Every structure is written in structure tokens, then in C-alpha cells.
Amino acid sequence: MAKSQAYQRIRAEVIRLVGLIPKGRFTTYGSIAVHMNVVPRHVASVLSKLSDVEAAELPWHRVLSADAQISPRMDSELKSTQRQRLEAEGLSFDAEGKVQNADLHFHVVGIRRNIRWDSPAGV
Template identity: 65%
Template sequence: MAKPKSLAATRIRAEVIRLVGLIPGGKFTTYGSIAIHMNVAALHVSSVMSRLTDEESKTLPWHRVVGADARISPKMNAELAVLQRKRLEQEGFHLDAQGYIQDADSHFHVVGLRRSIRWSDP
């Protein structure tokens, strides 16, 4: 039997999804920016993003979250990377052959300052 998710994991997942949903069109942010704002590791954010449900994938602008160097993650599944690139380009982003967003500073979405949150279960 699978171990039930902790309350902290559930809260982190919900907050990642909420923050991704707030990224405006024509802007992007990074796994690390979300992580810093939430006071968690970027791996937590990427883990949530890699496990989106089909419904979440259809409704969330997941394609607006990229690696720390403003690049589509080279670790991403190739089909998803192509889809992410296509969606970013449809929003007016210019990417080079390696998947780096050009003129990244003008498109970067600031998630916010680091929050002092304790995610652990009480």
C-alpha cells in the first residue's frame, strides 16, 4: 500500500500550482524562483510540475516555467520540450536552437520575495 502524502507535500503542491497559474502570458519564471519564494528546493517545484494531472496540464500555463538559465530543461521528455517551445513561441518568445529564451530579462516574471513558511506537518 502506498504511503499517504503528508500535509506538507499537499500544501506545497497546491502552492506550486497556484503560483504557476498566476504567471501572465508573455512572461516566464523558473523552478528556482518559485522555490525561493516558497522557501523550498527547486526539486520540489520540478517534482510537482512533472506530476501534473492531464486536467492540470490542459489548464495551467506550465510551459512558462523553465530552468534557472532561462532554458527549456534539457532533462525534459523530448515531446514535452517540443510542446513547451511551441507554446512559448506562440506567446511571442524567441528561443535559440538550444532552447534558451532570448531577451529573457524583459520577459521574466518575478514571483515574489522569499516567504517565511514552514511546510512541515504540525
């Protein structure tokens, strides 16, 4: 029995969902959180507390913040790593660290809440 079954469940789901993200796509903490019916912070916390093995195997870099940006609170090294990995997968980043064509590369995690990128008009 784990310390908290809830957290175990959450972590397992996060891992699974993140692992399901296809290459060249991304999703957001909020999307995952909503999908699991948890708060976004949990998703972030889970990712930050992942095991080394999981962090190495899991494409956590495909998880971005709500605005399709790399989380600014993240460690500097991780931020650059994340960006490099995403670029390596074919994603493009703006000078601000925003994903270009976010709506095109967004991976829907089961459900989708009302994603409000700045310009849905482009679609």
C-alpha cells in the same frame, strides 16, 4: 487528510504561482522554489506529477530552468510542446532553447533571488 500536507501545500503553491504567470512571460523553478521556501526539485517534481487536468490547464510551460532554458531532462515531446507554446505566446527562443530577452520576459514570483542572467549589463 492528504498523505503529506507539506506536498499538498507545495503543489498548491506551485499551481497557483504558475497560474499567475502572465502570458508571454516565464519564471524559473528556482524562483518558485525560493518563494515557497522549498528546493527546486520539488517544484520540478510537482510539475511532473501534476494531474492531467492540471497539466492541461496549467501553463507549466512558462516555467523554465535557471538559465531561462527549457529543462533538458524533460521529455522530448514536452520540450517541443513547451517551446511551441512559448513561441505562440510571443517568446523567442535561441537555437539552444534559451529564451531571448530573458530579463525582459522574466516574471518575478513574489520574491526574487539574485537572478544572474549572463548579461545584466544590457539593462
